[in-house]
Amino acid sequence: MPPVDVEALHIHDLAYSVIRVLNDKGEAVGPWAGQLSDEALVEGLRHMMTVRAFDARMLMAQRQGKTSFYMQALGEEAVACAFRMALRPGDMNFSTYRQQGLLIAGGYPLVTMMNQIYSNAKDPMKGRQLPVMYSSKKDGYFTISGNLATQFIQAVGWAMASAIKGDDKVAAGWIGEGSTAENDFHSALVFASTYKPPVILNVVNNQWAISTFQGIARGNAATFASRGLGFGIPALRVDGNDYLAVYAVAKWAISRARMNLGPTLIEFITYRAGAHSTSDDPSGYRPKDESSGWPLGDPVERLKKHLTLRGAWSEERHAQAKGEIESLVVQAQKEAESHGTLHNGPHAPAGTMFEDVFSEPPIHLIRQRQEAGI
Amino acid sequence: MTRMTMIEAIRSAMDVAMERDDNVVVFGEDVGYFGGVFRCTAGLQQKFGRQRCFDAPISESGIIGAAVGMAAYGLRPCVEIQFADYIYPGYDQLVSEASRIRYRSAGDFTTPLTVRMPTGGGIFGGQTHSQSPETLFAHVAGLKTVIPSNPHDAKGLLIAAIEDDDPVIFLEPKRLYNGPFDGHHDRPVTPWKKHDLGEVPDGHYTVPLGKAAIMREGGDVTVLTYGTMVHVALAAAAETGVDAEIIDLRTLLPLDFEAIEASVRKTGRCVVVNEATKTCGFAAELMAVVMEGCFHHLEAPVIRVTGWDTPYPHAHEWDYFPGPKRVGAALKRVMEA
Numbered sequence: 001m002p003p004v005d006v007e008a009l010h011i012h013d014l015a016y017s018v019i020r021v022l023n024d025k026g027e028a029v030g031p032w033a034g035q036l037s038d039e040a041l042v043e044g045l046r047h048m049m050t051v052r053a054f055d056a057r058m059l060m061a062q063r064q065g066k067t068s069f070y071m072q073a074l075g076e077e078a079v080a081c082a083f084r085m086a087l088r089p090g091d092m093n094f095s096t097y098r099q100q101g102l103l104i105a106g107g108y109p110l111v112t113m114m115n116q117i118y119s120n121a122k123d124p125m126k127g128r129q130l131p132v133m134y135s136s137k138k139d140g141y142f143t144i145s146g147n148l149a150t151q152f153i154q155a156v157g158w159a160m161a162s163a164i165k166g167d168d169k170v171a172a173g174w175i176g177e178g179s180t181a182e183n184d185f186h187s188a189l190v191f192a193s194t195y196k197p198p199v200i201l202n203v204v205n206n207q208w209a210i211s212t213f214q215g216i217a218r219g220n221a222a223t224f225a226s227r228g229l230g231f232g233i234p235a236l237r238v239d240g241n242d243y244l245a246v247y248a249v250a251k252w253a254i255s256r257a258r259m260n261l262g263p264t265l266i267e268f269i270t271y272r273a274g275a276h277s278t279s280d281d282p283s284g285y286r287p288k289d290e291s292s293g294w295p296l297g298d299p300v301e302r303l304k305k306h307l308t309l310r311g312a313w314s315e316e317r318h319a320q321a322k323g324e325i326e327s328l329v330v331q332a333q334k335e336a337e338s339h340g341t342l343h344n345g346p347h348a349p350a351g352t353m354f355e356d357v358f359s360e361p362p363i364h365l366i367r368q369r370q371e372a373g374i
Numbered sequence: 375m376t377r378m379t380m381i382e383a384i385r386s387a388m389d390v391a392m393e394r395d396d397n398v399v400v401f402g403e404d405v406g407y408f409g410g411v412f413r414c415t416a417g418l419q420q421k422f423g424r425q426r427c428f429d430a431p432i433s434e435s436g437i438i439g440a441a442v443g444m445a446a447y448g449l450r451p452c453v454e455i456q457f458a459d460y461i462y463p464g465y466d467q468l469v470s471e472a473s474r475i476r477y478r479s480a481g482d483f484t485t486p487l488t489v490r491m492p493t494g495g496g497i498f499g500g501q502t503h504s505q506s507p508e509t510l511f512a513h514v515a516g517l518k519t520v521i522p523s524n525p526h527d528a529k530g531l532l533i534a535a536i537e538d539d540d541p542v543i544f545l546e547p548k549r550l551y552n553g554p555f556d557g558h559h560d561r562p563v564t565p566w567k568k569h570d571l572g573e574v575p576d577g578h579y580t581v582p583l584g585k586a587a588i589m590r591e592g593g594d595v596t597v598l599t600y601g602t603m604v605h606v607a608l609a610a611a612a613e614t615g616v617d618a619e620i621i622d623l624r625t626l627l628p629l630d631f632e633a634i635e636a637s638v639r640k641t642g643r644c645v646v647v648n649e650a651t652k653t654c655g656f657a658a659e660l661m662a663v664v665m666e667g668c669f670h671h672l673e674a675p676v677i678r679v680t681g682w683d684t685p686y687p688h689a690h691e692w693d694y695f696p697g698p699k700r701v702g703a704a705l706k707r708v709m710e711a
Contacts, residue, residue, distance in 0.1 A: 092446075092447075094443070124480060124482070125478065125479065125480050126480045128477060128478055128480065129478050133478070135478070135479035135480070135482045135483065136482065137479075137482050137483055142446065142483065143475060143478050143479035143482065143483050145470065145471060145478075147466070147470045147471070150439065150466065150467060150470060150471050152439075153435070153436055153439030153440055153443070153467075154439050154440070154442045154443035154446065154471070155443060156439075156440055156443060157439060157440030157441060157442060157443025157444045157446075157447075158443035158444065158446055158447045159443070160440060160443070160444060161399075161443065161444040161447035161448065161449045162447060164399060164425050164426070164444075164449070165447075165448075165449075171443070183435050183463065184435060184439060184467075187431075187433045187435050187436030187439060188436070188439075190431050190433055190436060191430075191431065191433075191436050191440055194431055356476050356477045356480055356481050357476070357477055357515055357516050358476075358516065358518070358540045358628075359476070359484070359538075359539040359540055362584060362627070362628030362629075363584075363628060363629075363631050363632075364627075364628065364629065364631070367631075
């Protein structure tokens with residue numbers, strides 16, 4: 001493990017290799033191992049299982065017509081869940097729509113997430129946003145845009161503000177490998193390189209940008225991590241399906257930021273095992289068996305195997321945990337549905353549509369609201 | 375009171391805002407060490423340090439995007455885009471992000487930021503230093519759009535913009551930086567030092583956003599305008615002898631409906647003047663506002679005078695710029711109807 005004040009040029013190899021802790025046998029090995037207790041790992045496993053169970057229920061709810069849209073994180077749960085455990089209260093994530101693990105691992109109520117997905121009467125976003133576009137300042141979760149990549153430079157700006165105020169809070173920007181092609185990714189790297197604010201720039205490489213494979217955004221010559229090197233930003237490439245490796249690298253990068261040593265770029269290699277969203281069918285653009293052939297395996301299975309090897313877990317405990325989690329998710333769903341669903345309501349009153357456009361409603365909005373009669 | 379140019383007034387506004395609130399930070403291209411290509415930020419870095427006034431890379435999307443993140447943290451960034459013509463790479467961060475953060479998070483996050491940019495023509499800037507893109511901002515729900523016509527208003531409006539809790543686009547008519555310009559390009563330039571509206575209070579004051587100013591009271595026809603064209607309209611009224619009531623809108627959004635409607639109901643006639651291109655320009659919106667609110671008071675069709683629907687030309691600037699001759703002709707025409 002390199003010292004946290006390392007210069008980018010001394011760790012070039014880490015942008016082209018893959019940092020792993022769990023080997024194929026399920027053992028934790030190498031310099032990044034040994035950071036998490038049995039209890040912490042069991043908690044991590046439960047977080048990932050909760051994300052998976054939550055996604056499965058919400059996918060089904062969308063198919064049942066209870067909401068318009070859903071996006072699952074199937075196969076890449078370790079990235080957000082493990083990263084979240086390395087952050088502190090007050091830190092801020094500028095995430096994409098596929099980091100629900102940040103909220104779930106942070107203890108955010110499942111019912112509130114579902115209320116948002118259903119756009120029901122208790123949706124904190126008042127029915128204004130597509131499902132999964134959560135926002136919670138107190139939980140360190142910046143409002144999701146849905147326009148790709150814009151949040152990446154915003155994370156850099158937030159971190160610059162933290163540095164200007166002499167604060168020790170850090171920001172984490174999140175982006176998919178496909179949208180690294182957007183200008184916001186490049187402006188984020190320029191600003192991060194120029195001002196060296198306390199920001200972690202996370203590229204989640206799940207291989208697929210809807211239907212286009214990662215090479216369309218990357219070209220053939222480089223890794224996504226290596227994009228950071230030209231900017232003098234330390235860059236690491238990590239096995240994103242290895243909970244222990246994600247945590248170890250996240251902790252390293254976050255402590256760099258916390259000590260005001262500057263930004264870090266991390267590429268998490270993972271695999272989007274499901275569709276991009278409920279609006280596409282992967283069988284139209286990739287082989288059906290590709291997911292099962294993915295060499296880095298499944299993050300839940302890998303952590304389960306490791307914990308079992310450590311003697312901290314068993315098939316029996318796993319089945320029991322799965323049952324408990326599923327029943328928690330079902331209970332949450334029942335409660336959320338008691339507050340309404342998209343098509344059946346109830347929703348926030350329609351007049352709230354005119355609120356929060358500005359701090360105070362200007363006269364044209366007051367007139368339009370009167371005209372709408374709501 | 376001190377006589378100031380509009381540049382000095384704008385600088386004074388940032389100075390006052392930075393003095394009063396540590397959360398105000400200023401940055402942009404050439405803004406820090408050099409003090410801006412128009413000198414609007416000269417001396418601010420020396421006074422407030424490099425943490426609060428600094429140079430940015432040439433990346434408008436980066437400047438606006440970083441400002442959104444800073445504002446979400448709790449700062450009040452006031453950023454400069456070197457020319458309004460350069461805003462387009464940053465437009466996505468304004469339209470899709472800054473304008474909607476409060477709405478989409480239901481007030482959980484807000485983005486109190488000000489984006490300053492020199493606008494308009496009259497300086498032989500060609501197509502890349504002369505555009506008037508105000509409509510592109512006024513059209514966006516969640517953005518406020520401000521455009522002063524003199525040093526006094528510029529300072530008061532800019533302080534109000536920085537203190538406002540919403541994102542504000544602050545357009546600075548660059549032809550007015552050093553003096554009022556009535557469109558007579560062949561006459562000597564009048565400096566602000568010799569003009570009453572160059573009188574600017576030294577300390578803190580605000581001109582409220584959303585309030586128009588009556589620059590000339592009159593009974594025959596209402597002229598709705600803003601920015602450089604305020605001075606062109608004043609010249610046109612003087613030269614034609616038409617008793618025009620000239621309204622400087624100052625803020626395009628929120629728009630001062632009361633002032634517009636009260637004046638047009640009084641005069642029964644209206645000419646709308648803007649420097650920008652004609653089709654879907656802000657003049658078209660003003661005509662619609664007058665039709666919706668004052669139709670039964672109108673004694674003549676509303677006329678607009680605007681720039682032509684071409685890119686802004688270089689050599690033919692004075693054939694393009696809607697000067698006092700065209701505005702005067704419109705005043706006479708609306709009186710004949």
